Amino acid sequence: MWTAVLLGTLGVYLLKLVGLCVPKSVLEQPQVQEASALLPVALLAALVAVQTFATGHDLVLDARAAGFAVALVAALLRAPFLLVVALGAGTAAMLRLIT
Amino acid sequence: MSTTDTIADRSWSRARTAVLRDAVGVGVAVGALGLSFGALSVLAGFSVAQTSALSLLMFSGASQFAVIGVMGAGGGALTGAATATLLGVRNSLYGLNLASLLRLHGARRLVGAHLVLDESSAMATARSDPREARLAFWATGISVFVLWNIATLAGALGAHVLPDPEALGLDVAAPAAFVALLLPRLRGRRLWALAVAAAVIALIMVPLLPAGIPVLVAGLTAIVAAFTARRAGDR
Numbered sequence: 001m002w003t004a005v006l007l008g009t010l011g012v013y014l015l016k017l018v019g020l021c022v023p024k025s026v027l028e029q030p031q032v033q034e035a036s037a038l039l040p041v042a043l044l045a046a047l048v049a050v051q052t053f054a055t056g057h058d059l060v061l062d063a064r065a066a067g068f069a070v071a072l073v074a075a076l077l078r079a080p081f082l083l084v085v086a087l088g089a090g091t092a093a094m095l096r097l098i099t
Numbered sequence: 100m101s102t103t104d105t106i107a108d109r110s111w112s113r114a115r116t117a118v119l120r121d122a123v124g125v126g127v128a129v130g131a132l133g134l135s136f137g138a139l140s141v142l143a144g145f146s147v148a149q150t151s152a153l154s155l156l157m158f159s160g161a162s163q164f165a166v167i168g169v170m171g172a173g174g175g176a177l178t179g180a181a182t183a184t185l186l187g188v189r190n191s192l193y194g195l196n197l198a199s200l201l202r203l204h205g206a207r208r209l210v211g212a213h214l215v216l217d218e219s220s221a222m223a224t225a226r227s228d229p230r231e232a233r234l235a236f237w238a239t240g241i242s243v244f245v246l247w248n249i250a251t252l253a254g255a256l257g258a259h260v261l262p263d264p265e266a267l268g269l270d271v272a273a274p275a276a277f278v279a280l281l282l283p284r285l286r287g288r289r290l291w292a293l294a295v296a297a298a299v300i301a302l303i304m305v306p307l308l309p310a311g312i313p314v315l316v317a318g319l320t321a322i323v324a325a326f327t328a329r330r331a332g333d334r
Contacts, residue, residue, distance in 0.1 A: 017209070045298045
């Protein structure tokens, strides 16, 4: 796990530094701008999907899906960050309590 | 002459107070997220030391959540590190926008780079006066760094006193946090389509590929999408 921590740290730090050092022309290319805007969207969406609907190599529909749905609605209604998290977790907890 | 100086001084001191107040406010809000990061990291199997190392050294919220998400689901160390790194790509663009504003060199640049974040960049670029913008960058960066790390440690230590995390629904906290981070970015149909496509691609890959890889594959589709859409001139 230390490997992931340290390698990831190195990668993230170098990317931060690159922005401050690289001449503007390189990062100002439209494709680079576009890719860096799209990359977080795709990665976060994929992470959410996997954390909600996958257990190991199986796709499952359980209390997590309900919690996620509630969190999604809360986020769409522009609820504050912590409320989104609390509603999502709370929904899953309630469902597990009554089933 | 002296009157204009006084007026300038007074407006600078007012601006400085506003910048510092905002910086602390952002730090507190981010600290709340840090609490949940600390707890979730320990629940995902990281030690308190590893959890704190992530917040001290990696110091980039989405990347840190990605590492614990991927590793917690059984992904390999390289996959976790790669996902975190890819999520950090946006920091390069922030740095690019900040470089001409901050004009950092040598050691200050190395320290400043560590503070390049969503929050510090947003607060700095929101200020039109360069002096205020520089102050906003450093004040926000330092405020977030201090509060994020205190909160991480508190969350990590607190995780041990919690009962069964699943009974509390804590396994949903991370996806819910990601949704809250993601939605403000989804401006326009194209980004929504990309998000849905990435989610579907990742789920299709789950039974086929080792843990963590599906997320990376889905991320790469974004790069492909960026380049093909540009070539087609579709905007």
